[in-house]
Amino acid sequence: MKYSHHIEFKVRDYECDMQGVVNNGVYQNYLEHARHEFLQTRGINFAEVTESGINLVVIRAELDYKNSLKSNDTFVVRSLVRQISRVRFEFQQDVYKLPQEKLMLAARITGTSLNANGRPFVPDMLTQLFITD
Amino acid sequence: MKYSHHIEFKVRDYECDMQGVVNNGVYQNYLEHARHEFLQTRGINFAEVTESGINLVVIRAELDYKNSLKSNDTFVVRSLVRQISRVRFEFQQDVYKLPQEKLMLAARITGTSLNANGRPFVPDMLTQLFITD
Amino acid sequence: MKYSHHIEFKVRDYECDMQGVVNNGVYQNYLEHARHEFLQTRGINFAEVTESGINLVVIRAELDYKNSLKSNDTFVVRSLVRQISRVRFEFQQDVYKLPQEKLMLAARITGTSLNANGRPFVPDMLTQLFITD
Amino acid sequence: MKYSHHIEFKVRDYECDMQGVVNNGVYQNYLEHARHEFLQTRGINFAEVTESGINLVVIRAELDYKNSLKSNDTFVVRSLVRQISRVRFEFQQDVYKLPQEKLMLAARITGTSLNANGRPFVPDMLTQLFITD
Numbered sequence: 001m002k003y004s005h006h007i008e009f010k011v012r013d014y015e016c017d018m019q020g021v022v023n024n025g026v027y028q029n030y031l032e033h034a035r036h037e038f039l040q041t042r043g044i045n046f047a048e049v050t051e052s053g054i055n056l057v058v059i060r061a062e063l064d065y066k067n068s069l070k071s072n073d074t075f076v077v078r079s080l081v082r083q084i085s086r087v088r089f090e091f092q093q094d095v096y097k098l099p100q101e102k103l104m105l106a107a108r109i110t111g112t113s114l115n116a117n118g119r120p121f122v123p124d125m126l127t128q129l130f131i132t133d
Numbered sequence: 134m135k136y137s138h139h140i141e142f143k144v145r146d147y148e149c150d151m152q153g154v155v156n157n158g159v160y161q162n163y164l165e166h167a168r169h170e171f172l173q174t175r176g177i178n179f180a181e182v183t184e185s186g187i188n189l190v191v192i193r194a195e196l197d198y199k200n201s202l203k204s205n206d207t208f209v210v211r212s213l214v215r216q217i218s219r220v221r222f223e224f225q226q227d228v229y230k231l232p233q234e235k236l237m238l239a240a241r242i243t244g245t246s247l248n249a250n251g252r253p254f255v256p257d258m259l260t261q262l263f264i265t266d
Numbered sequence: 267m268k269y270s271h272h273i274e275f276k277v278r279d280y281e282c283d284m285q286g287v288v289n290n291g292v293y294q295n296y297l298e299h300a301r302h303e304f305l306q307t308r309g310i311n312f313a314e315v316t317e318s319g320i321n322l323v324v325i326r327a328e329l330d331y332k333n334s335l336k337s338n339d340t341f342v343v344r345s346l347v348r349q350i351s352r353v354r355f356e357f358q359q360d361v362y363k364l365p366q367e368k369l370m371l372a373a374r375i376t377g378t379s380l381n382a383n384g385r386p387f388v389p390d391m392l393t394q395l396f397i398t399d
Numbered sequence: 400m401k402y403s404h405h406i407e408f409k410v411r412d413y414e415c416d417m418q419g420v421v422n423n424g425v426y427q428n429y430l431e432h433a434r435h436e437f438l439q440t441r442g443i444n445f446a447e448v449t450e451s452g453i454n455l456v457v458i459r460a461e462l463d464y465k466n467s468l469k470s471n472d473t474f475v476v477r478s479l480v481r482q483i484s485r486v487r488f489e490f491q492q493d494v495y496k497l498p499q500e501k502l503m504l505a506a507r508i509t510g511t512s513l514n515a516n517g518r519p520f521v522p523d524m525l526t527q528l529f530i531t532d
Binding site: 019023024026028030032047050055058059060061062064 | 159
Binding site: 012013014016020028032033038040045046047051070071072 | 411412413415419426431432435439444445446450467470471
């Protein structure tokens with residue numbers, strides 16, 4: 001797959017639960033951070049967008065857990081994004097354990113952009129997101 | 134829908150992010166706690182099961198975000214579960230804001246049970262889970 | 267000790283780490299939620315205060331960990347507050363496991379209130395906090 | 400101060416709360432990760448130690464919050480450790496925002512080591528921790 005962005009992480013022990021693996025909910029944290037870093041590379045600063053009254057929101061998340069990350073694991077989140085309607089965009093985000101690049105999680109995150117009244121609204125800057133590398 | 138279990142929560146402010154709403158990843162925490170409390174009502178104690186060498190794991194999560202929970206909101210997570218194959222079970226879990234019972238999130242969480250070697254294995258006690266009320 | 271507020275919790279399994287106990291950092295979450303609920307009983311809504319441009323902030327936290335909370339434990343956070351200078355207030359917050367009321371954590375949290383420019387500023391409403399029961 | 404270990408981080412947006420700054424409780428996560436990475440450099444793997452039946456635990460945390468980290472900030476946690484009694488050790492851990500090295504948090508974390516029966520017990524390997532660089 002042709003990803004547009006990647007970012008490496010290391011598991012932190014507070015992210016592991018009593019099963020000794022990264023808790024399921026934590027993966028959404030990883031994916032969010034990867035998306036925001038991806039946006040940043042396209043000139044979109046999440047905090048500034050939020051302060052300007054525009055809310056980038058997730059409307060659907062689909063996560064397939066393949067294998068469990070553990071203490072001390074390092075991994076990479078690889079992402080790509082495509083526009084799926086006038087006001088919706090979908091991120092494909094896959095988590096691979098390093099150094100073998102073993103697939104740990106495959107996710108599809110659908111988002112939209114809302115103005116201060118909660119109405120879908122795609123600001124011009126978001127078009128930056130869909131420029132193919 | 135005929136749910137089998139419900140549990141009430143109140144949003145805690147540390148769960149809210151810079152958008153002033155509950156962060157997307159936190160909903161998986163709510164759902165996990167609701168599932169574990171549900172299991173407990175069927176005589177299945179998550180910590181004891183884990184210590185006995187059996188890992189109840191999530192293999193897929195589908196979350197549809199309908200509306201955002203905010204500071205001070207109270208809500209209920211309503212759950213039901215069904216067996217979808219010999220070794221897989223699926224929870225339908227919906228989050229409703231109180232007191233209006235407004236739907237905030239609809240989720241389907243697929244799980245399985247693994248023995249100490251990581252092989253699918255459904256212990257007898259799990260059959261308790263699928264007894265219809 | 268004469269506490270002014272108490273709130274009950276149950277441990278959620280995602281709060282437990284690989285040692286099978288509630289992770290150290292999670293206690294600050296419990297204490298924050300207890301303080302905000304305490305404030306609410308005095309007519310101070312944390313989210314509204316924040317939106318009005320006033321930031322209630324923690325400037326010091328002292329936590330003595332006495333015993334570890336585990337999966338399925340229920341506990342109560344008991345709090346009291348006193349003004350320690352014109353612009354500083356200190357919460358004493360203690361965590362007791364139920365039903366035996368065994369002390370698990372003893373904390374002192376010092377806070378202040380900052381205006382939009384980051385300067386200490388105690389709004390009138392905060393005086394509500396120091397009314398003795 | 401002569402620190403023995405440092406590790407760099409970047410704020411992740413899910414760590415920020417409705418005030419738009421890193422939530423107070425999150426700093427303990429940063430400090431824990433920094434300590435575990437520090438231990439690792441001395442040949443002490445936290446997960447392995449835990450699995451061997453020894454629990455490294457925090458018994459006291461003192462945190463002085465000096466300034467607030469925000470979205471997009473990068474920072475470094477600098478740590479040193481000293482033995483304060485036969486069975487207790489204290490980490491001094493300070494958080495500096497980069498690139499200016501502005502002090503954001505100063506912390507002292509006291510820990511001990513417990514055997515499977517919950518009794519203080521300092522395994523030989525911990526002596527590695529107190530070797531001066």
